[in-house]
Amino acid sequence: MKDGTGTRLRLVPKRWVQNGFTLAHDENGGPVFVHGALPGETVEVTLTRVRSNHSFACVSQVLEPAPDRVESDCAAFPACGGCSFRQVSYREELNIKQRLLFELPGMQSAFEEAGHDIRWHTAQPTGYRSQAQLQCDGNSRGFFALHSNAIVDWPPEGCRNLAPELSEAMRAFQPPGPGRYAFRVAGGTVYGPESLRTNALVESRLLDDPAFSWSFPARSFMQSNRFLVGEWLRAWRELEPPAHEGPLVELFAGTGVVGGFLMKDGLSYEGYDSDPAALAAGRHCFSIRGFSGQFRRRDLYRQGLPTGFSDAQSLVLANPPRAGLGQRLTRDLLESRASALLYSSCNPQTLARDLISLRGRGALSVRAIRIFDFFPRTPHLEVLVRLDRKQAGPAH
Template structure:
């Protein structure tokens, strides 16, 4: 028998936050998830839904507020899915994220004694995103643009986003207010009608160069000249305007065909001493300031002297690989996406780093072949997607047994799971350093250092 029922009104104490930013209160051990509530608060709630082992409730009133509660500065914070914890002070966010990582390492990884350091955060945790992917649509006969609402493809309409660049704001609002006048119909996902699907804005922090990508349903784009003129007027720093064609009935943003309409094919950025060319579809870290912190931590844990061979699994466009190549004897990167490998090779050439090798393919297949060819690693770096390392790759690591492993993670839960597997196979986790790449959201990256046991 559940201790609460739908439509109950209760006063509860909030104990924790979930990974997606909801407050957690327990009634006789039964968890209730409350959007907008913060740990330490006493709140009045209305129970909306009860399931077998947990339920959901609406926040009605705060009786005792958390000392970390602040007024969210974004006008669409309550409807937009981009940020989850703007109502939590940045100090509170740092505390939450460290706990998130430490709880995962302890609970999932069964590693309570591994040091989890305080989060490395930002001095100014706003306006940090160097890439904005802005959907366009129609609502009640008017053009809307902004970001998707939580767990939906309804657009939270806005003219500004305080975690993206001011240039992205200008382009988002400017195009939205001129779209009808230009005769461009925004795309409707449900009916598969309309032309303009997304506008993607990328800014290189080091050079200030800006690329604008217009994602359209059809290649034919009669209003292109007018759109180019508008974008250049809105943001004169734009150096590249690109059209990407996505004719599919899908919610995937990009299609396969990309056409440069005006200016350069790529923009150039720099992280530390390493230069990168970024194309419309290149994967590149969203927060350039914190990327330098993240990669600097990976470099510190790699502890390179100049004599090591390093393998970088999930190397992407070579961002970590090229950082490491400045200090290593030789770096080999593997990535399953062929265009990313072409970018990595080009970026290595751009930086004159000839002590690198990049190959496209599954890491769990390529690395064992490298070992058979005598290409063995002293240090192995992994930077997997949210799902964590492929099980075969973990078995490959345990079989090849590099002296040191540096694990760069964007998901504390899968990091903890994979650390447990590596620990059981003979490695020892020395320490974990969380890095805040996404202020105002619940996401937290972390770097772990593992050493092969004697």
């Protein structure tokens, strides 16, 4: 191609960098971010995206493997863009993720501020995912290739990240034509494209406690690691400030499952989200459990927080999309009187940016950090942070 996409190069990557790539340099010294390689090995790559000052590439052939390379257990890797770490052991993957997390600006000092109150949560690295999308173009069915709309065929062994019943349902599905077809499994039932089209309420038991279940619209967001979602919910409760009796304010609340899990007699609740179907489900779940709460539709990125949204005893819960909180919301939180913030991020890079802002004025400090490897074999992590408002010193 004219832009160089499709060109083959021989490279030796030097180190791991963010987003699951290794960094190499072409013969002109230009940086190339390589998918599917290990540092120190010689690989032949195919350029998948070319920019003016850098390029991306996918391994076509390993010429001289690194000592710690392992054989991938998936025939679609590395052509499929869904996984980044199927060429290393899971233990080494966790080591890589930890190093990359510490490399983010300000993150090391945040960990130092948390002291010893830091924990990693991991589980079985296969069969964990409870939702996925199947891509079909009329000829092929599978997943998108890296940086491309080309489809990598469904592997013979299925997708090892998916719950077995989900993988089998997707394998057996006969698409009526080209398109994107969504599937999810909840409560032991697989919901296919037709079920998801109606967006009906789906009940799911998120914990091993049969007394706690939650309903959410079939197409709405929900944490998709079926092995760790219960531990993640318990971590919110663990990190809740002791003897907290003030209002709960949940940002990007969705169906309010986090707030609902923390609710107890005497607490008030406000949940903000832009998805009306999720908010309606939240009202339903609160109502049948006898909880008192308000669910309000609000575009938090565009509108920010409502004036006077919290009092000095409020505990703010935030679980934003990959974009993070952003400048406006971090400013609003700093100007609020909330006593503490529990912030769960699916993108450590935007979390690092937001923590710099939240800690920068000295108003909030990191009390505890919990890291969840929600997406083994991918570069993603979920990080839950508790920040407490610092008490003003005595007047002089």
